[in-house]
Amino acid sequence: MxxxxxxxxxxxxxxxxxxxxxxxxxxxxxxxxxxxxxxxEGGVRSCVGARGHRCPLGAEVPARSTGARCEECARLDRAHSVAADTLADDPRPYRVYLAWFGPGMVKVGITVAVRGPVRLLEQGAVCFSWLGTGPLMAARRTEELLRAALRVPDRIPYADKRAVRAVLPAGEGERAAELAELHGQAAGLDGWPESLSREPFRPVDHVGVFGLAGxxxxxxxxxxxxxxxxxxxxxxxxxxxxxxxxxxxxxxxxxxxxxxxxxxxxxxxxxxxxxxxxxxxxxxxxxxxxxxxxxxxx
Known part of the structure; x- marks a missing residue:
């Protein structure tokens, strides 16, 4: 075998x-x-556990699940994540970004600064630009400011990202245009945390990295x-x-x-x-x- x-x-x-x-x-x-x-042959899909630990139940998980975790392990994994707001005292600097996945698909998010653009690659962002850098809670407040004031979501379903990849604009300038407009709108908002250092608009394009051209x-x-x-x-x-x-x-x-x-x-x-x-x-x-x-x- x-x-x-x-x-x-x-x-x-x-x-x-x-x-x-x-x-x-x-x-x-x-x-x-x-x-x-x-x-x-004859295999079953098993829970992958949480935070480096095996699933204590050895649970079977659905084939269509993208998380591959049972309910208990999924809860434990999320309980120690930035997304769940359980790490408010994290001393590391965080960066706020705007990410573009296709026409009409822009999201705001945060990532720990030491990871650089890796988070954007993991999400399939076609292009992005940084908004600022600062403490975790300042980055989180900036994210919430854009959601409330400009209605920028913090999540875009993967199905929507896939559906639009075939109709992406051909030029980098076209792909960055929507980001540029939104970045400018964000810069004009009141209420930015003082501890967040703002960053100018510098678009980074991933079409070549992803191999999507042609x-x-x-x-x-x-x-x-x-x-x-x-x-x-x-x-x-x-x-x-x-x-x-x-x-x-x-x-x-x-x-x-x-x-x-x-x-x-x-x-x-x-x-x-x-x-x-x-x-x-x-x-x-x-x-x-x-x-x-x-x-x-x-």
Missing amino acids: AQAWRCSGLRWSADGPVLVWDGGRHSVLTWGKRVAFAVA TPAAVGAVGELLAGGAVCGELVAAAGPDLHLVPAEGDGAVVLDTRLLTGWELVPGDGRAFDVPVRELKRKEKGQEKTGRQDGLF
Whole structure:
């Protein structure tokens, strides 16, 4: 029987995307690389635990879950996160950013400064700009200011991000235009925390990093993995947790959310056809994008 591996997830660095495996092994992903694996026959998807600890229940989790955690482990994992506001005394500096994912899709968020732009790569931000740097609670108050005054959300569903990738503007200037306008509006607001050091508008574009320019449009997305199922295709792009794969028998790319891999035992899939459930990807057509205008409350 072939050796089985468990995937810990996709990580981003300055060199691009890397698949990380339990035990510390890394698989560097490059465009044109053939990605092929199968789910072990008779396998079940197990909870990955929380904060480096195994799930005490060894619970089985749904195949369609992107978290791969049981209810108890998910609660423990979130209880020690910045998103849950349980680390208010964190002394590290944080940065506030505006991230653009496509026309009409801008979000505000924060990330610990030492991570640099990695958080933006993990989210699949097509382009972004920093707003400022300061203590955690000052960064959080700035985030809340933009949500309240400019109606900028702090979350955008991954399904929406995927749907708009095929209709991104061709030029970096076009992709940054909406960010520039919103950054200017944010700079004019009253109520910025004094302890937050503001930053000028300097857009960073990720289309080249993600490999999205000139690649086959995505036509489907993997809905779930199944025991005995296989995935095989040429890697043409990646954004956030998503790999864009072109199967040998397909005309377009299929998006694989790598968060679906965690919790499964995976084995080599050489010679196998793409035989996991794939749902049609609902893409936005030209002219159907959101206008991108986000009116302020005052």
